[in-house]
Amino acid sequence: MSQPSQKANSSRTGSRIAAVGAVCVLSLHFGLTFLHVAPANPLSQQLALATGLWMSPLFDQNWELFAPDPVSRDTGLLVRGTAGGDELGGFVDLSTAMLERKLHNLVPDNLHYTVSSATHNLLSARQDLIRNEAVLAEFPNAADSGLFLSEDLLDAGPEPLRTAYKRTVDAVVQLAIKGVRDETGVTPDAVQVRIVTHEFPRWSKRDDAGVGEVFYSDTPWLTATGEELPL
Structure with missing residues (x-):
């Protein structure tokens, strides 16, 4: 009877360990989720990197189901590249192709979300910096900075x-x-990124489909390591 008893004890021990592990993971998840959705505070800013890595892209919060918020803007990602000092054609529209692929595929993949999330994350990370108190104390006009922020x-x-x-x-x-390589068959040694933002008016002024403003934000030419290419 000792063997069954030992097996039962081992099974109970394993169950307890699994339960404790699950509680720890859930506590971590809910803690990081709270920091992610809570108003900005010193702790959330200090742990911004950790919460960002944990939440994106699997646990991003979207409350539109409960508090509908009409879409006020749409962003698209355009890219172009150079190789050996020669431009590899014009801008390649990554967003539209990925959106079309998503809409017309019965079993869509996540490539559209990869592009849109990368664009959103870049704009959000830039916004966090130019609104930071320490940055504003040294650079009062930080909001006028371009898409690619200076090292200073x-x-x-x-x-x-x-x-x-x-x-x-x-x-x-x-x-x-990757977008330039897929389009041209050549791996670029430098790329330029353009984010196109279409801001929509309020619903009461959306009768005319052409109403709205379009803004273009460009980075300088960047190397594969994300460094600005010297002119």
């Missing part, structure tokens, strides 16, 4: 925000390299 401005911000911004730049650069 980055150095004024907290390390987690700098790291998050550079990570988003790297992600977009890698998407750009």
Whole structure:
């Protein structure tokens, strides 16, 4: 009777360990989720990198089902590249192709979300930096900075925000390299990223489909490591 008893004890021990592990993972998840959705505070800013890595892209929050918020803008990602100093054609539209692929595929993949999330994350990471108190104290006109922030401005911000911004730049650069390579068959040694933002008016003014404003935000030419290409 000792063997069955030992097996039962081992089974109970394994169940307890699994239960404790599950509680720990769930506690971590709910804690990071709370920090992610809570208003900005010193702790959430300090842990911004960790919460960003945990939440995106699998656990991003979207409350439109419960609090409908009409779409006010649409963004698209365009890229172009150079190889050996020669431009490899014009801008390649990555967003439209991925959206069409998603809409017309009975079993769509996540490529559209990869492109749209990279664009959104870059804009969000930039926004976090130019609104940061430490950055504004040294650069009062940080909001006038372009899509690609200077090293001086980055150095004024907290390390987690700098790291998050550079990570988003790297992600977009890698998407750009792949997009240009797929389009031209040539791997570029430098790429330029353009984010097209179409801002829509309020619903009461949307009778005319042509109403709205379109803005273009370009990075300088960037190397594969996300560094600005010297002119």
